[in-house]
Structure formats: structure tokens, C-alpha cells
Amino acid sequence: MAESRSKLPYVFLSATLVLSGIVAVVLALRHRQTEIPAGNTEPKVTAVDLKPKPVIPTLDGRPPGADPATKPGDLGLGPVAADPAALVARIGKALEAGDLETAAKLIGKDALDAHTAERLKALVGGSNFKLRQPPVREVGELERNELIRWALELDGADLGRDRIYLDLRRKDGQWLVEKLALPPGKEEGVPKAVLVDSLGIADAFLQAALHQNFQLAKEFVDPSTVSDAKIAGLCILFEEGNYRLRAEKPLRSLLNKPGAAGYLANVETADGKQAAQFSLMLGQSSPTASWKVGEVNLDQLLDDYAKRFAGGDVYYTPLVKNPRGGDTLVLYFEFNEDQLGERTRRQLEIVAQILRTDAGKKLTISGHTDALGSKGYNDTLSEKRADVVRDFLATKGVARKQIVTEAKGMTQPRRPNFTESGADNPEGRRANRRTEIYLDF
Template structure:
């Protein structure tokens, strides 16, 4: 009996269905049992660079600010000016701008309190008339104080051919620890006369006087003093002290305010040697006569300066001084000699060069030369020696171009000692005798 194949058919169909069900289970999306191959990454396009933000209009750098056509344009935008803790830094920045012809920068640094359209116009004309260059070295100079630690003056020394038109002055005011420009003074225009002093105040007069002394310009220095109280000998003596002592005005605070009254002021002049190794000082007072007169130097106290000079130049002998008191009043120049000698030494020669310059500037000026000795020797010998000491000075001046008619000579012997020739115990005093061997120059003008 043949077996039916139907069961085998259904069994095979069941197996196929089971396998299909299992296969569908494995290939269903999201099934964790399926390990899919990663899809190759598509390279991304590089990001676009960020766009630069639009900036407001650029603010010009002060050092490169173009000059407007009209000073009035600058004045409209001026502020109160720049403040600095260090006044020298502010003045240096102003000097740099002016030298570069940069009117706008200079104006912004100075500020509206010190400037007006007229001054700006003059500053522009000054810059365009010629290329402004500062003197080298020393183009920026501190003049001194008008008020102690509160109001100071600085000068921009221009490299110009004509004295009196070669300085710009800046007055700086200190407020809450910082300095700003309070006033600017420009030199006179080419068609304006040069005044005796650019600034007619007391500090301007004192500075002009000392600058003349530094240049050994006796006549110009003399124009700033009261002749009733300041002798020509004191001016000449100050010239000699500056020259022989090698002094110059100190760079920092050369003139310091001591006192201020309505018509009298006092300054302390600070000086130093040319190598800045030593410093000294002296006092200078000024008074203002009734208007319209300018301030005049009325007193010069050289005690501290003479003491420093004696220590450095005269071996510590305060009596060995180029400036002595005249028995008849006033000051007299003194030239010294070695024992029993009537020869001019190099130091004396330099002093006489200054006297020669004074006498040659005005043939109407006359001097009296009086020779002196110490007490050693007979009266007759000392009178002869003192006469020779006066004569040798006269001969030097004449050989230098001074008219003999301007000179009177006297021999005083040992009759007018400056110091005692002996000590209190009656012993010989070499230092005292040293100060007595001299020729005094009395300026009769």
C-alpha cells in the first residue's frame, strides 16, 4: 500500500515559513542584531570667514593728525588740554608736535584755556614761515617757578638766527597732582620790535638776566638790574664766578620761588658745575617800580655761591674771592698775586678778559686799579710793589685793546689790608697775608 506524500508537503511548507519568519526578524530596521557598515562621510564645506564688523570712523593718531586749513577749525574742537603727572613729558610732546608743524596735535595738547584763534593763527604762521627746529642740545628747558610747586614755566628753545625771536614759553599749572598748560607766549613777529625781555614779569626778567650772565654779556645783563642797588662790579663778579667756577643753571627747577609780595619777589637760583657733579645756589630779589616800568633785579646775595667757589676753586679760602667789599662802599673785583710777585697768572688773565670785554664795549667807561701788598717788607718797597701790581694789570688791558685813558692806577702798599697779617697772638698769618696781595678793580660807572 503506497504511502501518501501530503504530510511531507505540509512539513516542508512549515519549515519554509519558519525560516522566513526568522529571516524577517533579523533584517527588521533598528534591530540591534544587525551590524550595519558605516556610510562614508561626505566632507563638509569649509566655514565661511566671519565678516568683519563695521568700525566707526577711525580716530586719527595724534602724531599723524593732518593739519586743518584754518586754525578756527581746530579751535572749535579743542578740549581742556592734556594733563600729565610729569610736566617735562607734556612739554616734550608739545615740542615734538610744533617741530613737526602739526598744529592740530599741538593745539589739543595745549587746550582751549591757553589758546585762542589769534594765537593759533600766529602759531601757524610761525610754523609756515620757517621750518621750526629745536636747538640741540637743550631744546626743552625749564625756566623756573612762578609759584612754589604750583605754577612753572618752560621754554622751547628754537634754532633761530635772531635772539629774542627764538623761544616759545609755556606756563604750566599744577592741579590735584597733574600739570596742564595755562598760558603760551610766542616770540614776536618779524615786523615787531624785540622787547628787552620777552616776558616782563619777575621770572622772565630773572631768567633773561641770568642767561645774559651765562653768555658773559655784561651790557645785556646790566639792562635788567637796578643800578642804585646792584653794582657793575657785582654783575662782573657774577660773570667771573660763572666762568671760573664752571657753573650753569641746574636743569631741574633752576629758579625757585622764595617769596612773593605785591612789588617784590625773591628767587633761589640753583646752579651746578658743567659735569653736574657739584651744585650751589644764590638768592636773587626783584622789585617792580611804579608802572609802566618792568621788574628789575634789586639784590643778589652771593654768599653761598662764593663759599662753594672758595671750596672748589680757591682751596677753601673764603677770602680769596674775585668779589670784595670796597672800603668806600659797594663791590670791587680783586686779582691776587703770589708773594713778592707782580706777574699775571692764568686765572687772573681770564678775569681780565671779562673786564676787557666790558671796557671795550663802551670807551666812556673808566676803572681805577689799586695795588696792595702784605705787611712783610719796608714801606717804600711795598709801595713800589703795589704800584707794579696795578701797572701790570693796566698794561694787560691796554695790550688787549682798552684805551689807557680809561684806566687810573694807584699804589697803596700795605696800608689797606683785607685781613690781619698776624694772628691775635702776634704770630705771622700766611693765609691773611695771601688775601692782602692783590690788585682791586673799581668800576667807576
């Protein structure tokens, strides 16, 4: 027992020496990874990177120095990203910098075949290639939460040539580019929409309305179900309500099946403080037929617009149902007034644009009043209200022969002028002091 106790100090000494050796080795390794250059007090750490360096492919999909016969399909998909906006922004930044190799790597081979690569190279190599600010825009969903479309906005004035579309697919919680669509070249003509699937048509329709391009917007609708008044009303709502498409999920997929698709359009005011929605339904008569907007339900948007501009002595809702069918544009007047306000003048400029596109079109303008005053007085006032609208349209280049006016006086109220108890109803009377413009040709 005494002998065992006498050996303990030597055991502890041996363990201490082993541990000291291990510490020395670790310190030596750290010293080899750290270099302190002369005259520099900050250490430079050389990281050990165990990952293989990525190979950046050329624009046609071949790695640098590869055999020209290598096909783009041999490379695999492009990188995935948790944030699709960041991935699209990186692609846009690379393209604007003329870094085609990085752009090709980010896009990936599935979306960038040889033909598309050559077209992209020609587009980026042009002297006028530049992105607008902000350069990236989310278009909407093709498949709810699974397949989304983004756009790189080019700095150009032509709605048919001013964006690059990228469809991104979610895979295991990450996003990668599945498809790339470029604007057409000059030799290809100017299409009405770059992409002609249901989402492409819905976006093209809304972009035309946002830019107050009534004639272009009309190209994307079924005229048997979407009236000119409905299109004009949407243009007016966007302009007067100062709405814009929401940056995040502007078009959400409601329905997506062969021959039928539906989207919920999310809009907000320019300051981002208020939001509203409306829906679009699109149809396709056959697998090879063009998609058309067949229904635009503006009820929620009209309600939001009316609430925002409520108050004062003028009622606001630019679109109402016509008893004869279809939709009617409406302009409102202050009590006992027959002059146009600034808001109604801007609305009429849109109407004038519609009529100037076809000299053979005619419209009916009917003047209306509330129930205060005599019948004779209100008949005259309603006639003046119809005439002032006709005269303004004439100053904007609309031929007077295209316009029919009617004086309805107080005979066709939209809202009750009085309550059930017989008391005055100011809110109802505000809705009745109006001029209606019937545009269903």
C-alpha cells in the same frame, strides 16, 4: 531618604553641564577676538577699546571737518600730564616734526587763541625752525609748586628770539598748559626779554650773565642798587666756576606779591657734582612799570667758589665789598709776583668788555701786597701789580685815559697778615696779595 539619595547623581550631572556650557561660551568669545593669519604662528589680539577716540583739533582750534565758525574756546583744555617735562617735550617733538595738529591738541585752547595759533604756524613753517639740544628747559616757578614755566629752546643765536615759553598749572596733581608765549617776529623788533613779568626778567638776566653778555644783563637791573661790579662778578663766577643753572627748579619762588618778587637761583657745576645757591630780589615801582633786579646776594655762591679753588698760593674770591660802598672786583697774585695768571686774564677780558661799552667810563685800579718785606719794596710791587692790569686792559681796547692806578703797598690788608700771637698767617697774606678794580661809576 533613599529616594533623595538616588537623585544626587543627577543634580551633580546637571551642575557639571551648566559649568561646561559657560566655559564653552567664554572660549568661543576668546576665539572670536583672536585671529591667526595664515602663515603666521603669532596670534593677533584685537583689543576692545571702550574709550572714545580723541579728536585732534586743527591749529586754529577746530576739529577736522568742523564748521569754520567754531571758536577755539569751544574745545576745552589740553591734556594733563603727571610729568610736565614730558608734556613739554611732546609738544616740542610735534612742532619740530611739523605736526601742528598734535601740538595744538597738547597745548590746549586756553593757551592757543587764534592769533597765537597763526603766529605759531608761521614760526614752525619757517625754514630755520629747529630745536637745540637739549630742547626742553625748566625756567622756574611763578607760584611755588603750583605754576611753573618751561621753555622750548630754539636753535638760534639771538637771546631775544630763541625760545618758546609755556606756563604749566598743576591741577589735582596733574599739569596742563595755561599760557604760551612766542618769540617776537622780525617786524616786532628785538625785545630785551620775551616775558616781562618778574620771572621773565630774572631768567633773562641770568641767561645774559651765563652767556657773558654784560651789557644785556645790565638792562634788567636797577643801577642804583646793583652795581656794574656785581654784574661783572656774576659773569666771572659763572665763567670761572663753570656753573650752570640746575636743570630741576633752577629758580624757586621765595616771594611773589604786587611790586615785589624774590627767587632762589640753584646752580651746579658742569659735571653736576657740586651745587650752590644765590638769591635775586626784583621790584616794580608801579603796576605798569618794568620789573628790575634790585638785589643780587652772591654770598653763598662766593663761599662755594672760594672753597672749590682753595689751596695753593693764590686766594680766590672775585668780588668783595668796597669800604666806600658798592662792590669791587679783585685779582690775586702769587707771592712776590706781578704777572697775570690765566685765570686773571680771563676775568680782565670781562672787565674790558664793560669798559669798551662806554668810553666815558673810568675805573680805579689799586695794587696791594702782604706785609712781608720792606715798605719801599712793597710800594713798588703794588705799583707793578696795578700797572700790569692797566696794560692788559689796554691791549684789549680800553683807552689808558679811562684807567687810574694807585699803589697801596701793605697799608690796606683785607685779612690779618699775622695771628693774634704774632705768628705768620699765610692764609691772610694770600688774600692781601691782590689788585682791586673799583667799577662803581
